[in-house]
Amino acid sequence: MAHGTISRELTIGQLAERSGVAPSALRFYEDSGLIDSRRTSGNQRRYRRETLRRVAFIRVSQNLGIPLAEIRDALALLPNGRTPTPEDWAAVSERWRGDLDARIHQLTQLRDHLSGCIGCGCLSLRDCALANPGDALAEGGPGARRLTRREAAATDDEAQREEPN
Amino acid sequence: MAHGTISRELTIGQLAERSGVAPSALRFYEDSGLIDSRRTSGNQRRYRRETLRRVAFIRVSQNLGIPLAEIRDALALLPNGRTPTPEDWAAVSERWRGDLDARIHQLTQLRDHLSGCIGCGCLSLRDCALANPGDALAEGGPGARRLTRREAAATDDEAQREEPN
DNA sequence: GAGAATCCTCAACCTCGCTCGAAGTCGAGC
DNA sequence: GCTCGACTTCGAGCGAGGTTGAGGATTCTC
DSSP, rough: OOOOOOOOOOOHHHHHHHHHHOHHHHHHHHHTSSSSOOTTTOOOOEBOTTHHHHHHHHHHHHHHHOOOOHHHHHHSOSSSSSOHHHHHHHHHHHHHHHHHHHHHHHHHHHHHHHHHHHSSOOOOTTTTTOOOOOOOOOOOOOSOOOOOOOOOOEEEEEEEEOOOO | OOOOOOOOOOOOHHHHHHHOOOOOHHHHHHHHSSOOEETTTTTTBBTTTHHHHHHHHHHHHHHTTHHHHHHHHHHTTSSSSSOHHHHHHHHHHHHHHHHHHHHHHHHHHHHHHHHHHHHSSSSOOOOOTTTOOOOOOOOSSSSOOOOOOOOOOOOSSHHHHOOOH
């Protein structure tokens, strides 16, 4: 293989391999302002090794269901100019902490009520914690949809009376 | 407003209002085989009240990040012909239990390591629980992407040595 | 039975997070 | 100095989960 030399900088292929993220995705991230690169005289991308950590942070955040735009905003808090210190990274990741706590709480509640709640008739979209993701980021699953609070109006109280099973 | 009569069946507008889900989404669910309806002589949809619970279940499941196709498969386990009993619902929701447990575990781990891990250099896409969603459903956030195990090859060990901050 | 509100279908479009392919350039190794 | 793989840009396409709008039919209420 070509490009085998050990260098301080990474080509896009190397970054891709080492991060497990496809080159196309990396270019996409760059277009979206999540990472940056310098260009060689021949217009090829070269990444600082630090970018590896940035990409890792992006993937972790994505696993949390956080959209790229928001991740970009968080990354913007990192110092530009110097390489981020552990403290810098800690500050950035602190951002997700609240979300994370809320999510855990929500899921735990959900787990503890799931079967009972769905079957028993209390599954009211109005009251039930299951259906109302609360103020956390609500992840909304795939698609361009994140739940907002306006959802879930009056719903199911009648259903309880009218279809008792 | 027209259509104000109290009926055993629901029009799509009524179902929409009571479930907090837009009519367009309900039609989409129907096309996707998640719910069904009978048609009036004039070709309008009429929903059994039970459908309200189905829609609630769909929304709850979506909040879990479960794709519609999978929700459809789960709903297919409900008895056809008769109205589902609480036990039927319990069985169906039991399906998500494992996912749910795994997710909670994963998020808790993540929370407890987040800042430290990202800053300290251990943020290796290879080893770190943060980056590796495990065998749970991995939610993947929006987009047609769900993480698979093949991701995240060798990554960051060098980075630890080479850029100590 | 008129009018208004709601409903129908169908096709087009939307966002997000990418991937793929074409057509062409760069650069490391022999 | 050639070759071959890795890179470049650009535009199209995809899949999930929908929304929007046109053009027309139905249904409830008065």
